[in-house]
Amino acid sequence: MNIVVIGHVDHGKSTVIGRLMADTHSLPEGKLEQVKARCARDARPFEYAFLLDALKDEQAQGITIDSARCFFRSAQREYIIIDAPGHIEFLRNMISGAARAEAALLIIDAKEGVQENSRRHGYLLSMLGIRQVAVCVNKMDLADYSQAVFESIRDEYRAFLQQIGVEALDFIPCSAREGDNIVANSDRMPWYRGPSTLDIVDSFAKEQDTIDKPFRFPVQDVYKFTESGDDRRIVAGRIETGSINVGDEVIFLPSGKRSKIASIEGFNVPVQTGACAGQSTGFTLTEQVYVNPGELMCKASDTPAQTGTHLAVNIFWMNRQPMIYNKKYKIKLAGARMPVWLREVVTVLDASELTTNSNRQQIERHDVAECILETLKPIAFDLTTEIAQTGRFVIIDNYEIAGGGVVLKAVESATNRVTERVQQREQRWQRSTITPQVRSTRYNQRSTLVLICGPANTGKEKLAKALEEDLFQSGRYVYYLGLSNSSLSMDVTESGERDEYIRRLGEVSHLFTDAGLILIATISDLDDYELETINTLNQPSDFRIINVGPNRFSRTQVDLQIDELNDIPAAVQEIKKLLTAQRYLIEYYL
Amino acid sequence: MDQLETLESQSIFILREAYRSFQNLVMLWSIGKDSTVLLWLARKAFFGHAPIPLLHIDTSYKIPEMIEYRDRFAREWKLNLIVGQNVEALKAKQTFPDSNATRLQCCGRLKSEALKHTLSGEWPRRVLNHETGEYDIVEGGEPFTGVIVGARADEEGSRSKERYFSPRDQHNEWDVSEQPLELWNQFKTDFAPGTHVRIHPLLDWTELNIWEYIERENIPIIGLYFDRGGGKRYRSLGCFPCTFPVESTAKNVSEIVEELRSGKFSNIAERSGRAQDKEDFSGLETLRRDGYM
Ligand SMILES: Nc1nc2c(ncn2[C@@H]2O[C@H](COP(=O)(O)OP(=O)(O)OP(=O)(O)O)[C@@H](O)[C@H]2O)c(=O)[nH]1
Numbered sequence: 001m002n003i004v005v006i007g008h009v010d011h012g013k014s015t016v017i018g019r020l021m022a023d024t025h026s027l028p029e030g031k032l033e034q035v036k037a038r039c040a041r042d043a044r045p046f047e048y049a050f051l052l053d054a055l056k057d058e059q060a061q062g063i064t065i066d067s068a069r070c071f072f073r074s075a076q077r078e079y080i081i082i083d084a085p086g087h088i089e090f091l092r093n094m095i096s097g098a099a100r101a102e103a104a105l106l107i108i109d110a111k112e113g114v115q116e117n118s119r120r121h122g123y124l125l126s127m128l129g130i131r132q133v134a135v136c137v138n139k140m141d142l143a144d145y146s147q148a149v150f151e152s153i154r155d156e157y158r159a160f161l162q163q164i165g166v167e168a169l170d171f172i173p174c175s176a177r178e179g180d181n182i183v184a185n186s187d188r189m190p191w192y193r194g195p196s197t198l199d200i201v202d203s204f205a206k207e208q209d210t211i212d213k214p215f216r217f218p219v220q221d222v223y224k225f226t227e228s229g230d231d232r233r234i235v236a237g238r239i240e241t242g243s244i245n246v247g248d249e250v251i252f253l254p255s256g257k258r259s260k261i262a263s264i265e266g267f268n269v270p271v272q273t274g275a276c277a278g279q280s281t282g283f284t285l286t287e288q289v290y291v292n293p294g295e296l297m298c299k300a301s302d303t304p305a306q307t308g309t310h311l312a313v314n315i316f317w318m319n320r321q322p323m324i325y326n327k328k329y330k331i332k333l334a335g336a337r338m339p340v341w342l343r344e345v346v347t348v349l350d351a352s353e354l355t356t357n358s359n360r361q362q363i364e365r366h367d368v369a370e371c372i373l374e375t376l377k378p379i380a381f382d383l384t385t386e387i388a389q390t391g392r393f394v395i396i397d398n399y400e401i402a403g404g405g406v407v408l409k410a411v412e413s414a415t416n417r418v419t420e421r422v423q424q425r426e427q428r429w430q431r432s433t434i435t436p437q438v439r440s441t442r443y444n445q446r447s448t449l450v451l452i453c454g455p456a457n458t459g460k461e462k463l464a465k466a467l468e469e470d471l472f473q474s475g476r477y478v479y480y481l482g483l484s485n486s487s488l489s490m491d492v493t494e495s496g497e498r499d500e501y502i503r504r505l506g507e508v509s510h511l512f513t514d515a516g517l518i519l520i521a522t523i524s525d526l527d528d529y530e531l532e533t534i535n536t537l538n539q540p541s542d543f544r545i546i547n548v549g550p551n552r553f554s555r556t557q558v559d560l561q562i563d564e565l566n567d568i569p570a571a572v573q574e575i576k577k578l579l580t581a582q583r584y585l586i587e588y589y590l
Numbered sequence: 591m592d593q594l595e596t597l598e599s600q601s602i603f604i605l606r607e608a609y610r611s612f613q614n615l616v617m618l619w620s621i622g623k624d625s626t627v628l629l630w631l632a633r634k635a636f637f638g639h640a641p642i643p644l645l646h647i648d649t650s651y652k653i654p655e656m657i658e659y660r661d662r663f664a665r666e667w668k669l670n671l672i673v674g675q676n677v678e679a680l681k682a683k684q685t686f687p688d689s690n691a692t693r694l695q696c697c698g699r700l701k702s703e704a705l706k707h708t709l710s711g712e713w714p715r716r717v718l719n720h721e722t723g724e725y726d727i728v729e730g731g732e733p734f735t736g737v738i739v740g741a742r743a744d745e746e747g748s749r750s751k752e753r754y755f756s757p758r759d760q761h762n763e764w765d766v767s768e769q770p771l772e773l774w775n776q777f778k779t780d781f782a783p784g785t786h787v788r789i790h791p792l793l794d795w796t797e798l799n800i801w802e803y804i805e806r807e808n809i810p811i812i813g814l815y816f817d818r819g820g821g822k823r824y825r826s827l828g829c830f831p832c833t834f835p836v837e838s839t840a841k842n843v844s845e846i847v848e849e850l851r852s853g854k855f856s857n858i859a860e861r862s863g864r865a866q867d868k869e870d871f872s873g874l875e876t877l878r879r880d881g882y883m
């Protein structure tokens with residue numbers, strides 16, 4: 001069980017843990033003596049915190065800089081206790097530590113009382129999804145072990161927690177330095193006979209409800225180790241919530257593809273017929289649907305996850321550079337990774353004062369903000385209140401995880417970044433007197449975009465060139481856009497350069513079709529959403545889809561499917577037939 | 591799920607995340623128990639396969655049995671094995687056993703330097719050829735940008751502060767106070783050109799967890815860990831001039847588990863048998879900042 005210890009700087013977090021370890025004899029033999037001897041050698045007072053603050057800089061400054069893991073075993077069970085730093089400068093490190101925990105111990109200094117980060121840490125716990133909290137009022141020795149001091153801090157902090165909808169399991173008066181109420185009750189506080197810090201730690205409950213929730217399996221990867229003589233196609237990942245059995249029908253979101261579980265795979269394990277939350281596992285499917293890493297596999301009989309491009313979220317921002325409008329970030333939500341933009345800041349909250357501000361245009365470091373995000377393509381998610389594991393995300397800014405957040409709700413939006421762009425374009429565009437109809441009559445053709453799609457390396461470019469040549473030779477106004485994307489691989493999709501390519505293709509195609517031409521372009525691994533973007537940008541003209549190789553669209557109807565490109569001239573003739581039948585190529589009437 | 595199942599699942603998740611995110615990925619294999627468990631977890635993650643190449647840094651002072659073990663399982667499990675070495679330093683005898691370096695300097699040369707230049711591809715790599723059964727020398731290999739390491743947080747203070755995905759700059763340096771945000775199993779998988787990432791799937795495991803897992807999974811482990819008659823065994827493996835066996839009569843995995851759980855080692859740190867840690871108490875943090883594992 002993982003437990004994080006948090007609170008304001010210097011309130012005694014590391015000392016509490018050090019003391020807990022020492023008094024339960026959990027330290028390696030000689031460790032305490034070694035640290036004491038080193039302190040004596042350097043002529044400085046011994047600190048229990050030195051047992052944890054292992055970095056040179058930490059010991060020199062007497063401060064925790066980065067979260068540490070300490071391994072601890074009580075009579076009941078094994079723990080990883082995470083010692084978080086309290087200084088605001090290291091809030092990021094506190095979050096990294098706390099996010100791994102299932103429960104938290106919050107430390108408040110009896111002499112200093114509730115401070116800024118006592119509150120901020122408390123607030124962040126609720127965002128991090130940690131519901132079990134207990135509070136230690138520490139350094140009671142500095143407050144004469146006064147019951148009144150303890151109770152006043154308890155009441156003040158309890159009221160704060162109430163405001164953010166959190167209830168502490170218990171409040172414990174203690175002194176880490178003197179060892180009071182750490183592993184046992186102390187005579188110095190006869191007025192307190194409640195649980196000790198150790199009792200509280202042992203009383204935190206393991207989260208149990210994940211198995212009863214709907215099944216959620218973020219697809220981490222799809223493996224096929226053919227070169228090692230293994231033909232299984234395995235959809236791999238970790239089950240976040242719920243359970244599944246062989247034979248269950250599944251649906252992948254956002255693509256909507258469906259299949260059934262054929263087998264549950266593993267290495268050095270007996271044959272399995274079911275799997276449940278927490279397991280890193282893999283499945284083979286009865287029907288080979290094409291899925292990308294990042295999709296969310298749900299059970300068809302469960303409530304499915306939601307999908308959409310506009311999300312109302314709560315974000316905490318940790319970067320020195322603020323989060324701003326019109327800058328492309330990357331979101332990572334469960335297995336999905338995708339470009340994302342900040343569209344609207346609703347309110348910004350000061351997490352330590354709980355004051356809000358609704359006039360802010362950007363999100364500064366350490367802010368907590370309610371805002372609207374727009375993703376490049378639909379993304380699958382749950383609301384944080386329903387399934388925490390698939391209702392939270394991080395934002396990447398310039399290679400760094402810059403913040404995290406939780407999904408509050410899906411937002412319906414009539415417009416998006418692409419339609420807004422088209423609107424702006426149309427407003428500015430000065431149309432000439434030569435209408436599309438006039439051009440069409442002159443050129444004896446209707447303009448269109450012929451998109452040749454399919455997986456990489458299927459000969460799409462050759463086909464495109466042959467088609468251009470044939471059409472040109474027969475007197476058509478045609479252009480092949482030789483700006484292929486085949487060099488752009490999958491991970492370029494993630495880093496977001498591909499969406500720029502798609503946008504350009506849409507804009508360029510709009511120019512050519514507006515000029516009355518037939519534009520031919522090739523693109524690998526086009527998906528339904530990208531096609532939609534191209535189509536929106538290319539309006540009012542339309543497009544025709546020629547697919548070479550396996551068809552990986554889930555909603556789009558392709559106009560011509562070519563399984564294998566063996567005979568290019570024949571394929572060219574087929575495309576021409578299609579274009580003629582649909583009256584793009586207008587025949588002369590005698 | 592019990593503790594071991596939870597640890598296993600998390601490590602597999604991390605390995606798959608690394609495999610998904612990095613093109614040039616390598617896993618360090620020291621032949622010791624931790625990195626052998628790591629290798630086993632990789633075979634779990636990839637359903638019996640080992641698609642990530644393994645790198646062994648051979649200081650030439652490894653106990654010979656370690657090399658035999660390495661080659662045997664590399665062949666049996668069809669591992670893509672790469673071996674790196676600081677040939678120059680060995681030729682020039684710039685080592686501790688040759689009395690030309692302190693223990694720490696020797697580690698720096700034979701391990702850190704060798705690792706750094708083998709990872710970058712500047713130094714030749716020896717690559718096991720499964721057809722001939724021999725090692726081919728490969729020059730000018732591509733740099734590895736993701737390096738999977740079997741470090742555990744319980745080993746030593748500075749390791750307790752590591753991230754699962756921990757960036758290193760051009761000089762292999764670890765900036766301890768500026769570590770990336772890591773939350774909800776979202777790791778640092780994006781990085782600027784010229785930097786690379788160390789990946790630590792075993793961070794949450796203790797030494798006891800490692801042995802419990804070896805026992806549960808029945809992982810073949812090198813015999814040096816067991817008492818084979820003399821009342822001594824190795825608790826951690828390294829170079830023979832600097833690693834010493836401990837007094838113990840544990841003859842098999844379950845006896846080791848017992849010894850760690852409630853026996854004589856239940857309260858004694860693993861690295862107490864390593865001489866180089868003692869020269870300077872913060873020596874390991876310094877070494878690690880420079881890329882030592
Ligand atoms: N008198 C008294 N001093 C204490 C007690 N607990 C901790 N201290 C002292 O308070 C100082 C700070 O303690 P730490 O444990 O380092 O505090 P921390 O909360 O871990 O600080 P950061 O991690 O830097 O935020 C040290 O000098 C401790 O000796 C206590 O119960 N009584």
Ligand SMILES: [Mg+2]
Nearest residue numbers: 013014063064
């Ligand atoms: Mg501290």
